[in-house]
Amino acid sequence: MRFCLIFFLCVSSAYAELRIVVTQGVDNAMRIAVVPFEWRGQERLPEDLAGIVTSDMQLSGRFEALPVSQMLSLPHEANEVLYRDWRLLKVEYLIIGYIQPVGGQLQVHYELHNILRQSVEVSESIIGSQLDMRHMAHHVSDVMFEKLTGIPGSFSTRIMYVTASGPLQNRIFRLNIADADGHQVQTVLESGEPVLSPAWSPDGNRIAYVSFESDSRPSIYIHDLEMNKRMVLKRYPGLNGAPAFSPDGNQLAIVLSKSGSPDIWIYDLESHRLRQITRHYGIDTEPSWTADGRSIVFTSDRGGKPQIYRINLQNMAIERLTFEGDYNAKASLLADDSGLVMVHRRDGIFHISLLDFRRGRLSVLTETELDESPSIAPNGSMLIYATQHGGRGILAAVSIDGGVKFNLPSSTGDVREPAWSPKKQRNFIPVAD
Amino acid sequence: METPKIHVILAAVFFAFLLAGCESEPVAPEPVATVDDRPPPAPPEPVVPKVIPPAVNNDGNLVISTVDDMGNVTEEVLQGIFYFDFDQAIVKRAGHEELNKHARVMMSDSMFSARLEGHADERGTREYNLALGERRANAIRSYLVSMGVSSSQMEVISYGEEKPVSSSHDESGWSQNRRVEIIYR
Numbered sequence: 001m002r003f004c005l006i007f008f009l010c011v012s013s014a015y016a017e018l019r020i021v022v023t024q025g026v027d028n029a030m031r032i033a034v035v036p037f038e039w040r041g042q043e044r045l046p047e048d049l050a051g052i053v054t055s056d057m058q059l060s061g062r063f064e065a066l067p068v069s070q071m072l073s074l075p076h077e078a079n080e081v082l083y084r085d086w087r088l089l090k091v092e093y094l095i096i097g098y099i100q101p102v103g104g105q106l107q108v109h110y111e112l113h114n115i116l117r118q119s120v121e122v123s124e125s126i127i128g129s130q131l132d133m134r135h136m137a138h139h140v141s142d143v144m145f146e147k148l149t150g151i152p153g154s155f156s157t158r159i160m161y162v163t164a165s166g167p168l169q170n171r172i173f174r175l176n177i178a179d180a181d182g183h184q185v186q187t188v189l190e191s192g193e194p195v196l197s198p199a200w201s202p203d204g205n206r207i208a209y210v211s212f213e214s215d216s217r218p219s220i221y222i223h224d225l226e227m228n229k230r231m232v233l234k235r236y237p238g239l240n241g242a243p244a245f246s247p248d249g250n251q252l253a254i255v256l257s258k259s260g261s262p263d264i265w266i267y268d269l270e271s272h273r274l275r276q277i278t279r280h281y282g283i284d285t286e287p288s289w290t291a292d293g294r295s296i297v298f299t300s301d302r303g304g305k306p307q308i309y310r311i312n313l314q315n316m317a318i319e320r321l322t323f324e325g326d327y328n329a330k331a332s333l334l335a336d337d338s339g340l341v342m343v344h345r346r347d348g349i350f351h352i353s354l355l356d357f358r359r360g361r362l363s364v365l366t367e368t369e370l371d372e373s374p375s376i377a378p379n380g381s382m383l384i385y386a387t388q389h390g391g392r393g394i395l396a397a398v399s400i401d402g403g404v405k406f407n408l409p410s411s412t413g414d415v416r417e418p419a420w421s422p423k424k425q426r427n428f429i430p431v432a433d
Numbered sequence: 434m435e436t437p438k439i440h441v442i443l444a445a446v447f448f449a450f451l452l453a454g455c456e457s458e459p460v461a462p463e464p465v466a467t468v469d470d471r472p473p474p475a476p477p478e479p480v481v482p483k484v485i486p487p488a489v490n491n492d493g494n495l496v497i498s499t500v501d502d503m504g505n506v507t508e509e510v511l512q513g514i515f516y517f518d519f520d521q522a523i524v525k526r527a528g529h530e531e532l533n534k535h536a537r538v539m540m541s542d543s544m545f546s547a548r549l550e551g552h553a554d555e556r557g558t559r560e561y562n563l564a565l566g567e568r569r570a571n572a573i574r575s576y577l578v579s580m581g582v583s584s585s586q587m588e589v590i591s592y593g594e595e596k597p598v599s600s601s602h603d604e605s606g607w608s609q610n611r612r613v614e615i616i617y618r
């Protein structure tokens with residue numbers, strides 16, 4: 001009979017399941033140096049903070065970090081910096097700092113120096129627990145990245161994804177959440193039946209997904225990550241899929257086919273009322289809200305082939321958005337509603353493409369063949385997607401300008417359906433020194 | 434015009450009869466009376482072909498058994514997988530004959546109920562493929578309903594591209610994965 005294994009857990013695994021490999025960086029990468037931070041306490045620290053910052057900066061594809069072995073000195077505070085040394089090494093920006101114990105917690109002090117100008121661009125401290133060291137390091141990376149590029153960093157965010165492993169007849173599906181650098185993997189759900197379409201709530205506290213765990217029929221689940229509780233939506237005959245939280249987090253756009261064909265419906269999470277949005281005998285699926293919450297874009301084959309449409313939730317007017325190509329699907333809007341990314345087929349190959357509403361232009365962002373599930377980082381500068389590499393499903397990321405590309409290969413099985421968390425996992429308020 | 438022809442035929446038949454009589458001459462013709470001397474043959478068993486009702490095997494496939502006059506049972510496992518073309522949900526003509534067998538069995542006994550599981554290949558997006566798998570399973574259901582099966586005997590479930598039978602990332606694998614499976618319970 002059918003094998004159905006369900007675990008419902010939140011356990012950290014000790015190893016990193018995803019590893020980032022930069023496949024294309026910017027041509028003129030900025031040269032930086034991250035000096036190992038000085039530890040002013042007794043016991044050994046669990047993490048190498050400067051190492052995490054170095055890795056973050058390099059994996060962004062925009063920076064080239066000087067190896068520690070080539071450094072002429074190892075300063076930790078402004079008065080120890082000899083600008084001439086770093087100029088000789090052709091370093092443009094220097095990151096230094098120290099960590100000291102403060103009342104059972106850690107104070108991390110970090111500075112950014114402009115070598116050419118011989119100026120201090122950033123000098124601040126944050127306080128957190130030892131368990132938060134990785135998050136503190138990502139916070140430092142975010143601050144440095146924003147100062148150097150003008151773009152908010154997304155190193156403190158998380159990525160949710162689905163893995164499938166084991167033989168075809170006996171697959172194990174896992175819904176995982178990892179830090180944006182692939183570390184600290186948590187398995188949220190493990191099942192012998194398919195799990196798909198994970199989505200974040202706008203505050204990042206809840207997730208919604210589709211699981212076939214109950215009698216191998218699809219149901220939509222909402223999991224509160226903070227309370228570690230989950231609820232299941234009433235299941236209807238046919239499809240129950242493609243959940244998408246509204247920007248205010250109070251509604252869930254879903255797909256039901258109980259009326260005979262897949263249509264977009266809105267489930268109100270407070271009143272528990274269900275409202276039908278589209279009515280067409282064709283396929284309507286993959287809803288995604290506009291940032292203002294007033295419209296939903298979706299995939300429909302009402303014109304014969306899958307294309308992207310937008311429905312205005314006030315007057316229910318429907319407008320077709322894509323005209324290029326015979327397969328455009330799974331659109332997700334940019335944060336400012338200025339365009340969307342989607343799966344676009346060109347010459348029989350599936351790419352991730354960007355449709356710019358203002359210029360009316362479609363540009364292909366990825367060169368691989370079976371690309372799907374684009375998800376945009378909260379800073380709007382990168383997107384992560386699923387693709388095939390060596391016959392296996394992996395995650396890959398590309399900057400919106402197409403300039404930076406990296407792969408996130410997994411140690412086991414197929415990885416698919418990435419969803420970039422909308423918010424930072426932890427916020428640190430810098431304190432005055 | 435026709436009479437001479439008939440005469441010729443009759444003559445030929447008569448002549449053949451004579452010839453046949455000549456050939457049988459060396460063998461003494463069995464007197465009809467001697468038949469009764471032999472023990473009477475056992476009364477022939479009434480030829481009522483044994484009927485084994487269709488059954489569902491462990492894999493959820495339908496098995497039709499037929500018994501011949503000699504009492505030999507032959508089992509036929511009905512083909513339960515139907516394939517589709519890329520991005521299509523049209524039931525292929527090649528599958529009609531097999532589907533008709535399914536229809537006959539389901540109509541014979543309303544206790545038979547089946548899940549029609551729709552599948553898609555890996556190309557395209559997952560949710561769209563779920564919808565496509567459902568459309569395919571609905572196409573099979575419509576066909577069976579048109580043949581007279583009650584729709585209450587069938588449940589449609591789509592797995593989209595989530596349960597492939599082949600992991601080949603080419604047409605050889607994709608063509609096996611675009612399918613509907615009829616699974617009886």
